[in-house]
Amino acid sequence: MFLRQRSTQPELSDSLELSFAEVANNYREIGRMNRFFLHADPFQRLLPKLLGAARCAALSLLDVGAGDGSLGRQLERWATRRGWRWRVTNLDRNPHACRLSPAGSSVTGSLLELPFPDNHFDVVIASQVTHHLGDEAEVVQHFREAWRVTREGLFLNDLHRNPALYGLVWLSVRIAGLSPAMRKDALVSVRRGWWVKEWRELAAQAGIPDARVWLYFGSRIILQARKKFVGAPA
Numbered sequence: 001m002f003l004r005q006r007s008t009q010p011e012l013s014d015s016l017e018l019s020f021a022e023v024a025n026n027y028r029e030i031g032r033m034n035r036f037f038l039h040a041d042p043f044q045r046l047l048p049k050l051l052g053a054a055r056c057a058a059l060s061l062l063d064v065g066a067g068d069g070s071l072g073r074q075l076e077r078w079a080t081r082r083g084w085r086w087r088v089t090n091l092d093r094n095p096h097a098c099r100l101s102p103a104g105s106s107v108t109g110s111l112l113e114l115p116f117p118d119n120h121f122d123v124v125i126a127s128q129v130t131h132h133l134g135d136e137a138e139v140v141q142h143f144r145e146a147w148r149v150t151r152e153g154l155f156l157n158d159l160h161r162n163p164a165l166y167g168l169v170w171l172s173v174r175i176a177g178l179s180p181a182m183r184k185d186a187l188v189s190v191r192r193g194w195w196v197k198e199w200r201e202l203a204a205q206a207g208i209p210d211a212r213v214w215l216y217f218g219s220r221i222i223l224q225a226r227k228k229f230v231g232a233p234a
Helices: 020-036 041-051 070-081 095-099 136-149 163-175 180-191 196-205
Strands: 058-064 085-092 106-108 121-127 150-159 212-216 220-226
Touching: 020 070, 020 095, 020 163, 020 180, 041 070, 041 121, 041 150, 041 220, 058 070, 058 136, 070 085, 085 095, 095 106, 121 136, 136 150, 136 196, 163 180, 196 212, 196 220
Parallel strands: 058 085, 058 121, 085 106, 121 150
Antiparallel strands: 150 220, 212 220
């Protein structure tokens, strides 16, 4: 069956050998796709439901694998329009990507070994990150680390590996006018995606209790979990 097995083909844009100009251009192209697929929508719709509107008045968030920080900026603006104060810290392994984020909001580091103490952020989020990881062991470690540093909520999503999404992405990258290299990467991303049952098993291995994993509008997998509130970070 098509896409039954997850691909391990590398994405060209993941290379740390790319120049700053190349990374910046890649994120401009990714931004066009993210706007088309409304990549902030799950967070805007579902985080207030997970935490409650009152709790959303002031939040510290960590965006893991944040790239150029565009998701964090969008969420901060969206929260401000609602009278909320959200402060997003972006973490990415690529220093060039971190340079594209506002000064002071980005940290260069590995999502497999987050450079933060336990329970440091109110919420940890990630969008379309796990398909960049090499194997299930890395996904388990990513989940475990994200759960470690959140005080209250975990909200992750990524691509669901299925033929319908593959066809939609094939068409969308052409409509958006992406370069040949980024067209290829976009399709590789879908082939590197996951299934709901895989995420459920990996969340259990990571020791995340009562994790809810489900399919969001047929294109994305969402994992959300709530941790017992443990008080303010030091």
